[in-house]
Amino acid sequence: MMVQRILVLDGSPAGESACGMAACVQVEGDKLSVLDAKVVAGKQAAEGINLLAKAVLQKVGWGAGTDTQPDLVAVVVGPGSFTGLRASCAVAAGFALGAGCSLVGVTRAEALAPALDQELQQHPECKGWLMITPARRGRVFVEDAQQVRAVMIASWHQPEGKWLVAGNACKDLSFSHAIYSGLCSPTPEQIACAALKRQQGVIPPRDPLPLYVDPPEAKLPAQGLRAKPV
Structure with a gap:
């Protein structure tokens, strides 16, 4: 299916740069255009990225309650904020499931x-x-x-x-x-472009899951978990 509408989500920025971003990108041939985008600073913004996604979708007339759905959901999978990645990837999966479209993850680089x-x-x-x-x-x-x-x-x-x-x-x-370089954070168009390349097989596949660079801080007990109560 030809992709014409892309919902882009990014909750990866960490530290003082923490923010959440949602955008609707229109695809016309080789041209990508941002129809609407919202960026809100702060860790809480990344955690509430579902509200940003809902706002931009409503602004452009896509999504629930309309006849127009995104053809693709693109999400930045990392590296970055542990909480922001979990939230944005989960929200991206939910919107893709609701729209019945593909979900593609890309890294910042x-x-x-x-x-x-x-x-x-x-x-x-x-x-x-x-x-x-x-x-x-x-x-x-x-x-x-x-x-x-x-x-x-x-x-x-x-x-x-x-x-x-x-x-x-x-x-x-x-x-x-x-x-x-002055390049810091990818734009919605750059994220959408990378997602299209991944979907088309131009760049290697990657699961649309949070890219956790560090090993888990919590480890299973040496003797394993306790048995379930009888």
Whole structure:
């Protein structure tokens, strides 16, 4: 089915950048247009991203009570806020189920990759790009074209060579040689574009689930869980 209408959700930003974003994107050939978008700052905004989604859908006349449904729901799966990712991915799954459409997840760097690659062409001396975003407990998330990881700021060992560095925590890590990009957070169009590429098989598949970089903090007891009461 040809995708013409995309609901975009992003609750991934963490720390001081925490926010929730919902947008309705229209697809016309190769052109993506934002019909309406709402961004609200704060952790609570990410947790209440369902209200933002409802507001933008009502504004453009899509969704419940109308004859027009989104053809695709695109959600940013991370890296980022644990609570924001859980909330936004759950809300995205609910809206996709209600609309009877596909659900696609993308990472922040996957959405920004085309813009980062284009900027990288202007700096052939750079070995590649790094997307750096806030994490908890004195750490940041570092994402490149292949992987994402969490690193301690205090024990950071910079990679060799010159790099193009982006993201709203890029100044938290020290680099002896770096080109700093102004790119920080993906736009609704960039998220929608990455989601379309994933749906079309242009980029590898990824489950639309929260991308938890760190292992779970809670562990099962060594002897396992207690048996259910009889």
